[in-house]
Amino acid sequence: MVAGRIVQRKFLGPAGQSVAFLQPVIQIQCRSLSTFPARQDARSSTTSPSAKPHPIDPRWLTLTKRRLGRCMMFGLKPHQIDEAGKILQEIARDWRGLIAGSEGFLTEEKRTALSRHNVVWGEMDTMLTVLKGHVNNVTYVRYAESARVNFMRNFALHIDPEHHKEWMGSVNNTGIGLIIRSIKVDYKFPMKWPDKITVYQKLVRDPSSLPPDHAAFELHVMILSEAKQRPAARVHEENVTYDYKANRKTSSLPPFMMEQFKQMWALQEEAKRTWQQRILDIEGRVRALELDSWDKADAVEDMGSAAGR
Numbered sequence: 001m002v003a004g005r006i007v008q009r010k011f012l013g014p015a016g017q018s019v020a021f022l023q024p025v026i027q028i029q030c031r032s033l034s035t036f037p038a039r040q041d042a043r044s045s046t047t048s049p050s051a052k053p054h055p056i057d058p059r060w061l062t063l064t065k066r067r068l069g070r071c072m073m074f075g076l077k078p079h080q081i082d083e084a085g086k087i088l089q090e091i092a093r094d095w096r097g098l099i100a101g102s103e104g105f106l107t108e109e110k111r112t113a114l115s116r117h118n119v120v121w122g123e124m125d126t127m128l129t130v131l132k133g134h135v136n137n138v139t140y141v142r143y144a145e146s147a148r149v150n151f152m153r154n155f156a157l158h159i160d161p162e163h164h165k166e167w168m169g170s171v172n173n174t175g176i177g178l179i180i181r182s183i184k185v186d187y188k189f190p191m192k193w194p195d196k197i198t199v200y201q202k203l204v205r206d207p208s209s210l211p212p213d214h215a216a217f218e219l220h221v222m223i224l225s226e227a228k229q230r231p232a233a234r235v236h237e238e239n240v241t242y243d244y245k246a247n248r249k250t251s252s253l254p255p256f257m258m259e260q261f262k263q264m265w266a267l268q269e270e271a272k273r274t275w276q277q278r279i280l281d282i283e284g285r286v287r288a289l290e291l292d293s294w295d296k297a298d299a300v301e302d303m304g305s306a307a308g309r
Contacts, residue, residue, distance in 0.1 A: 061091060133192070194227075195225055
C-alpha cells in the first residue's frame with residue numbers, strides 16, 4: 001500500500017540563515033516481517049494490553065537492528081541514544097534465548113546439546129567450489145546425532161545425576177538405549193565455513209498426554225548459525241527406547257526418563273512465555289524510539305550543521 005505524508009527539513013543557507021521547506025514523502029507499506037505491527041502506538045517501554053506473546057520471525061534480530069539504525073541515522077537525543085544502546089546490548093547478550101527460547105527451547109548451558117561448535121572446512125560440499133559451496137546436507141544429520149548423545153549425557157551429568165548409570169546406559173547401549181525411528185531435516189539457508197553452530201532440543205509432545213504403553217518420544221532440534229544468528233536447519237526426529245539386555249523394544253518409557261521429560265516440558269512452556277514477553281518488551285521500546293524520531297507527525301531529520309566549515 002502506498003501512503004504519503006509531509007516532512008519538514010531544515011538546512012543552513014549560504015549566509016548561515018536557517019531555511020525550512022516541506023517535502024512530500026512517499027511510503028510503500030509492506031507486510032512487516034517483525035513481530036510488531038508497523039504502526040502500533042507504543043510510546044513507553046510497556047506493551048499494549050492486547051499484545052500477546054508469539055513466536056518471532058527468524059530474521060527478527062536483523063530487522064530490529066535495522067530499525068534502531070534508522071532511528072539513529074534520523075537523529076536521536078542523548079537519552080534516546082542511550083536507550084538504543086541498551087537495547088542493542090541486550091540483544092547481543094541474549095540473542096540465543098530470544099530466538100530459541102521464545103519457541104520453548106531451553107538455552108541454559110547445562111541443557112545445550114552443542115555450544116559454539118566449529119564448522120570445519122571438510123564439512124563443505126566437495127562437488128562445489130569454496131565460494132559457491134555450503135555445508136553438506138548430510139552433515140546436519142551428524143550434528144543432530146551428536147546433539148542427541150549430548151542430550152542424554154546432560155541428564156546424566158548435570159540434570160539427573162541420581163540416575164547417572166541409566167542415562168549413560170542409553171548412550172553406551174548397555175541398558176535401555178535409543179534407536180532412531182525417523183529423522184527429517186528442513187534446511188533454512190546454505191551455511192558456509194567458517195561458522196559455528198549451537199544446537200538446542202525440545203520435546204514435541206507433552207509426556208503426560210502419551211498413552212502408558214508409548215515407548216517413543218519426538219524431539220525438535222534447532223541448529224543455530226552463530227555467524228548469521230538464525231536457524232540454519234531444523235530437525236524433527238522420533239526416538240524409540242530399546243532394551244539392549246533383553247534385545248527388544250521396551251513396553252513404555254522408563255520411569256526415570258518419563259519423570260525428567262515431564263519436568264522438561266513444564267520448563268519449555270515457562271521459557272516460551274518468558275522469552276516471548278521479553279521480545280514484546282523490546283519491540284515496545286524500539287517502537288517508542290521510532291515514534292519519537294522518524295515516525296512522528298512533525299518529524300524533522302537531523303541533517304547536521306555547516307557551521308564552522
